Amino acid sequence: MAVNRQMHQLVEQFLKLKPPKFTGKGDPEATPRWVEELEKAFEVLRCIESEKITLAVYQLQENANDWWKATSARVFPKGVAQTWAAFTESFYGKYFSDSARERKIAEFMQLCQGQMIVDQYEAEFARLSKFAPRMVEHPEDKVRRFREGLKPDIRTQLIPTNLRTYEDIYDRAQALERDQVDRAAASGSRFA
Structure with a gap:
């Protein structure tokens, strides 16, 4: 009972x-x-x-x-x-189905930040990585894959940092993006 x-x-x-x-x-x-x-x-x-x-x-x-x-x-x-x-x-x-899963894996492999902000890219990365767990099961592979999909100007600044955790690289990418936005706003306001 x-x-x-x-x-x-x-x-x-x-x-x-x-x-x-x-x-x-x-x-x-x-x-x-x-x-x-x-x-x-x-x-x-x-x-x-x-x-x-x-x-x-x-x-x-x-x-x-x-x-x-x-x-x-x-x-x-x-x-x-x-x-x-x-x-x-x-x-x-x-x-x-296997074909649906393969499409999601391909989507993950082709994922790039493009016009997304870092937060949007990270959300999409997290969503799609669930379909390709073997590609991100090792922390260094996950970091490398995340870094490779970032915009070139952010990615090149991250390469020398050698960050090893996903959280660290995500935080650093956000900080770099904020810095870029702040600098663009400051330079824009000087010429306004």
């Missing part, structure tokens, strides 16, 4: 966070977004593995719900522990 009551309370708390539902239709990028939104809720609620599965399945609708009914026994046969990693692997296999 107490276990059911706890799950009932957890579901109530979970639904108050307004987690998205998933139907299995539409944009393939909706798949990782759905997983990310659920993971944020799981973190807030400090869910254990089996609770994550229960709550995620509760949000599956229509085609996705039918898929899970047909697939769940294969993903979690009797005696096999339910893990979020196993669920998401199966889920991505169904709803985030």
